[in-house]
Amino acid sequence: MNDTEILDLYWARDPRAISESQFCYGRYCHSIAFHILRDREDSDECVNDTWLRAWNSIPPGRPNRLAIFLGTITRNLSLDRLKKRRAAKRGHGEMELALDELAECVPTARSTEDEVETAELSRMIDRFLHTLPGRECSVFLRRYWYVEEYAEIAERYHMKLNTVKTSLFRTRVKLKKFLEQEGIVL
C-alpha cells in the first residue's frame, strides 16, 4: 500500500491506517526510537504512541512525506522520553556522546540577550543546513537527526570512519559560527 492509500485510510477514519502504517513504517520508526533511547521496550512504546498521534493529526493534516512525518513524531516522542529519563538520571552512551558533540555548537552566551525561541532556532538551523553541500548535510542529519553511530554513517555512505568524524567536526564548527553570527543564544 502506498502513502496516498494509507493517508486515505486515515482520512476515512479507517483503523487499518494504523496497521498499514505499522507494516510499512514500523521498523523505520522503531529504528529512530531505538537510536535515541537504546531501550527496546521504551522504543516500542514510542512507536505505538506514534500511530496514535498520527491518528489524531490526520486529518486535518496530509503530509507530503508520510515516512518523515511519522519519523518526526517518533523522534519527538523519543526525545521527550529521553528528557524525562535524563532528568531522573544522567545517562551515558551514544546519545550523551552526541549531545557532548552538539554542545560544541552552542554559541557563546551574552547576558543581555534572551534565549532564542525553539521555532526560531529551527528556522536558523534549517537555513544553515540548506547552505551545506548535500553529502555534508546528510552526514550531519544521520548523526543528529537519526542519532546514528559513526560506523553506521560510514557504511551508509561508503566513507571512512575518520572522514565521517572530520565531516561532522567541520559542520559543528560551521554551525556554531553561523549561530553566533545570527546572534542566537541558547
Add this chain to the structure above:
Amino acid sequence: MREDDRNRRRDKAFRILEALSDIDEELPARSEQSQRADASAKVRQIPLRKYKSAAAVLALLAVGTSVYLLGTGMPKRSDGSQAALDIASLGERIEEKDTSPAAGAAPQENIPSAAQNGGTWDLAEEQSKEREEIEGVEAIEELDSANRAEEDSLWEGLPERESAREGAQEDVPTQNTMQDATQGAMQSAIQSATQNAAQSAGLDAYVPETLPDGYRFVSADSGTAPPDGHALALSCVNEAESKRIDLWITDETASLQTVPAEEVTEDTFRADGTVAVLYEDTGVAVRFEGNAEPEVLYRVFTAIRP
C-alpha cells in the same frame, strides 16, 4: 569541565537536537536516499583508482623504456607492430647500454632532451598529458564527491543517467526579473543531461523556459523510468529563502496521480500533496515537489511550454 557545566551544555545541545525535528522534511528524506546514489558512485570510483595506478605504472615503464631507447639511438616509433621485437631485443641492448653516457641518468633528466629531439615518441608531451589526465580524474572525483549527495528521490528506479550539477552552472546570470534558465552554461548542462533517453523521448521540451526570481538550477539528470519510460529530473533552489523545487518529467505516468495541464490553476498547487501535471497531447507528466509557495510553483508551471 565540572559535571554541572557539562550537563548545562548538554541541555543546550538538547535544544539543538529538538530544533532539528522541525527542519525541512526534505533534508532527512534526502539523507535516506543518498545511500543508493553513493553506492553507485562507489562502483564508479573503483575503476578510476585503478586507472590512476595503471597510468602511473605505464608512465614509469614508458620513461624507463624511452630512456634506454633514446640512449641507444634506436629508431623511435610508435608503431605497435615493432613492439614485440623491441621488447625482445631490450635485454641484449641493456648490456650494450651499460657503457653509454646516458645509461646511468635518471629517467626524468632525459625527458627534456626527448622533447627537444622532436622524436615521434615525444615523451615529455606524453607524460604531461598523462599527468593532466590523472589530475583530471582526481578533480572529477572531488567534484563528483562534493555533488553526489545532491541526487535525491527523483532517481528512484533510474539506473542509467546523464548528470549535470551545480558546478556546471556558475556562469548562469542572475537577473532581477525572471531568470533565463536555459541560456548559457545551464543550457548545455541540461542538454548534456538529456542527451540519451530524455531527449529521444522529447522530455527536454518540458524544461521551464524561465525560473522565478532568486531561483537557479542546481542539478539536471536523465535516465530511464521503469518499466519502459524515460525521465528527466531538474532541481532548482532559492538559497536566500531556503526554497527548493524538484521537477520530475517523465513519459511513464502510470504510477502518478495526474491533473490535466488544461485544468491546472494556482489553486492546484495549494492542495496538499505532490502535484503531477499531465500533458495529454504527448502523454508526458511533470511532477512538482519541494517547499516553494504555490504561486511560485504555478509560475514554474506556466514557464513550461508557454
